[in-house]
Amino acid sequence: MSPRAAPKVHHTGLTAQRATRPTEPIPQFLIDGAKVETKQTFDAARHMSYQPPSKIYTMKEIGLEGQGISANAVTAPFQLFTEEAIKQMRAEIFSKDVLENCQYMSAFVKSTIRGMGSARAPFTCDAWNSSAVLAKVSEVAGIELIPAMDYEIGAINISVNDQSVPIFNAPKPDEDKLPAFAWHRDSYPFVCVTMLSDCVGMTGGETALKTASGEIMKVRGPAMGTAVVMQGRYMEHQALKAYGGREQISMVTSFRAKCPHVRDESVLTGVRPISNLSELYTQYTRYRLEVLEDRVRDRLRKEQYRDIAKREFDLEGMRTFLAEQKDFIESMLEELVE
16 A cells, blocks of 8 residues: 555545536537547647646645655646647537537536547547656656546536627736636546646636645646646645636546555545446446456465465454455445445
8 A cells, every 4th residue: 555644534425416417508619619620649749748847846845745645746837738639639529429428517617528438539538548648647746647537537627708798808806816616626636637728818727726724825827738737636726717718628637546556545526416427437446446456466466475485474464455455445335325
């Protein structure tokens, strides 16, 4: 297990909520503007434009040392994708198939698109499964990461200005502190938030973080194709409103540790109301059972080696291992609710 200790996370009293379709359609100007002449296949050499972040804030710096699965808390925005790549992603997001099958709403966000999958969004899914992209995301996260599961690749949060107003005006005093989305913690250890909007002339749009002392720390708003990587499971945060444009569209891809021995405190609380529960539960169960399988196989190999080497049985070590797996299974039972 990870050496970084953290208090046990409890999730009792949770109930599943039926996903709700948005009552307001996506504005036609977004759909029309997202069309591309040619669909492309993701190519890291062509579609990545990585520039290292100017700053990586540590968990210690924000008062959360010892929590999480990495010493790194959050990055400053950094360039990750080219404009060409973002156009390909937007074309998939605003396609008819995706809008008809993957758009949801909740009290948290008025319009979100989730669970596109590789059949509907091959470019987007290939990008986030690319070894080149994963290498850079892992580098800034300080731990090797993989997508939490296919369903959590490319979740899109959409905030659109009232179309009766041609463009956002400059914010009024204190208006730049208004949230585009509510304070929350993410369901998975790490997220990469990528800006899909043209931010020329836009102000605001920062990610606000609460430190352990309650102080609010803002990471400046990014430009199109830039990303912020953070341990969103362990810190409260929100996206602030942006001004100077008609849209604020971001893509959130969730990650977990690649190593099965790193603790996994993922929860489904925030994503149940905006998901197809059958698909969500299927993929959650699959990845958690794969983690459990890897842990058991590794322990079995060690037991076989110990026996061959004629070493004493480690009673305390085995009981600790089994207790950890019991907690792992019990946490699954708390998430898989009717």
